[in-house]
Amino acid sequence: MSIAFESRNINRNKERVLTHLSIKDKKRNEIKIFSGENIDLLLLDVANDKVVDIELEKDSNLSLAVLAKNNINNVEINAKVGRNSHISLFFADFSFGNNKVKVTVDLNEERASCDWHLSSLSAKEDDKEFSIFINHNHPLTFARSDNYGVCKDKARLVFSGTSSIYKGNKKSETYQNAKIMVFDEDSIAVAKPILKIDENDLLASHSAVVGKINDEHLFYLTSRGLNEAQAKELITFGYLKPILIGFNDNNIKNEIENLIEGKM
């Protein structure tokens, strides 16, 4: 196990520090956030076949933004969230190739919460699969999962989200949302929002939309002079852009915008 980051190492003079990380060498890597800490991490480089284990002690916050520029096959992110702690995960995937990413969040104590945001663009012959598991292991836990994707050319994109609320974990809330916009007939897009619920006293919802670009939107934009390719690019950009909210670095935001443009 390699320690990728421990919140003890941060500069205490600043309230909130944005730290850039890179995970390329060791197979298993640990990120540990100690009690009372409030951390922003930016993970810009993850190599294939890596595991990232995250632990949040009680009363801590972590915002982890991952930018996948290169192939990220067989990558696992596992997070264990303690009492009254929150993890925000932002995953911007604008890489080429075959990616398989598995994310598991365990909400282990009261008022542990998470929000997961995914934005993925699958083009040419990319084959991408994202599996997100959120386990409500304690009463009064909260989770939200938002997944947005665009699939074009002969690419394949699969979102699979499984949220589990086990018996006795009352007053928990879990929400899932998956949308994939499909551009071409040869594209394959699948959204599987799964709720596994064994408790009555809770709030939960799930939604999945897979469809082509809205004809009225396309007509509206082209009726102002944009050609179809420009209109589609603008709509796609608008669809994937909300992920930028998780990246607190303007240079990275610009880089993401360029990556989307490049892939379109």
Add this chain to the structure above:
Amino acid sequence: MALIKINDLHAEVEGKEILKGINLSFETGEVVALLGPNGHGKSTLLNVLMGHPKYKVTEGSIYYNDIDVLSLSIDERARLGLFLAMQNPPEVPGVNNADFLRAAINTRSEKKVSTYQFYKTLDSATKEVKVPFDLATRNLNEGFSGGEKKRNEILQMLLLNPEFVLLDEIDSGLDVDAIQVVSDVINKVKGESKGFLVISHYARLFDLIHPSRAVVMINGRIVLEGDSSLIKRIDENGYEFIRSELGINIEKEETYMNKVSIGSCAVKESIK
């Protein structure tokens, strides 16, 4: 010289013929009121002019300064100078209004507008349409009120400076003050080099923008033309005189929702 010339235009939607032989021409500098009961083809005509893919032209022609409009794509028509202010502008999630406006402006010239020039022009246009600058920074029509959507259409018209403007019920959803603002903008931009074709059900808008001509569409055909006194007559008496004086039977609009009422199942009705 005729800016637009429409000859024997027939168009259908999902196999149902809506336009049944429209003959109309518009000169530069004209503001023409297009009147008619609901469901008789007014919006269809505007959408066909703009090239909406839902409508299929089966016969006839449209020429714009001698250019065959029907052979052009939607964006080519827009760049040629046609502009449709829509009755129900769609909400386009995630697309920033300012990004969209800038992209649309950039389609009009070889040289891209500079950031400074764009925001200066936008600032001036938002003041003219009396909308907060914030409107331009929000997502395109997303969460806009009905009035904001209509003003956003007029904002686009100002920025894109089209030659022939199609206004489809631009006054619906606008309060009295907003109608005044929109009319002021229309009066400011209309001129010898521009044409307007305006649909409205209310004389208030026409009182403010002073159409030079009025045409009435019934059953997918133009049945009557006249000056602004025709607008006044219809506003006061409705369309009944067309049947009694011209002998034209006014077909009733098909209202599918009548099948569904409290106590019936909308889903069952829709799949019958």
